[in-house]
Amino acid sequence: MDKKLIPQLGDSITRLGYGCMRFPKLEDGTMNFEEAVRLIQKGYQLGINYFDTAVVYHGGDSEKALGEAMKDYDRSTFFLADKMTSSVFQDEESMKALFYKQLETLHTDYIDYYLVHNINRNNWQKYKDCHVLEFLNEMRTQGKIRHLGFSFHDTEPLLKEAVASNKWDFVQLQLNYLDWKAMHADRLYQVLVDNNLPCMVMEPVRGGYLANLNDEFNAKLKALDPEASIASWAVRFVSGLDNVAVVLSGMTLDEQLEDNVKTLGNFKPLSEKELAVLSEITDELCKLNDIPCTGCRYCMDCPKGVDIPEVFNVYAQWRVFGNSKRFVSSYENALNHNKGANNCVKCGLCAKQCPQHIDIPNQLARVHALYLEEKAKIEAEEAANA
């Protein structure tokens, strides 16, 4: 299995890491523990040396399975990654207790890669209030954490703030060839490059979306290499980025594991021609989004509290990736924080600042109307199925 020596970390990490969040489930919806252990051990035997879990994956069962799977292997031959998740602790004491419990569950004295989980504008203050960074820095000093980082799902200004807030060793980002352009993930990646922070990649296949495109795009990729899976192009794209340390894939099936091992076990960077085809496909997918917001936030702050780039981001995700339920729930998250488009009074201040010349007040009204339409459709569907 191909490894990359990451100079800032001093570790040689396999290009493929096991993301332990999508194991097979039993009929009652709980994780199939035996299968999870078997898949993790199979990954290790195939050469993977990086395993990433979190207390919220499979309601805590993922951590348990990882601890069980790895407890008898030589601890110096693999890296464990785990996370501190804001929704799981209430205060400073329960946060600390969670960390010690994780060490126990993983049958280890130290965690190689420890992350503040999913920093975003809704939980960042809680992490600060509970002194999470101070505690984890202390754990790093004591050697219970080897490398400290955070995972991130928000916009560039908050990423810059989070990067500047501590001495980090690495950051985990959602990266794939579609988000690279459609969601401006290239800019987030550049923040890490500028700060010399290695990037762990999550969602390289966009939760499976890039494992099977439409017939036209699949055919374009098959024409490049009939033997290569559609997912392999996504995995190769991110692994080919210089500052990427490891590509995490949440593998549920043996076939996915074997395919990823085949792709990254003996890594070949994408050629210019292959990159051009991916770029064409991405451009076509991006055209589905008709509000060209880049997330620059020049239009902010709105005097009525509307989070304009967030509303447009939620809309863009829906247009490009589909999934009406996710659109409705993400938009409702903005509404619940009083940041929804319904607060807009059409004063027009924001539109004057927008370098993309977006008619912000009217586009906000349109997104809100679409939200109401989609919500009504979902409710009608649910009522019909009840």
Ligand code: SF4
């Ligand atoms: S037009 Fe609407 S979104 Fe823009 S600044 Fe005024 S109230 Fe806020």
Ligand code: SF4
């Ligand atoms: S200024 Fe325009 S492009 Fe920038 S975040 Fe606001 S709406 Fe988007």
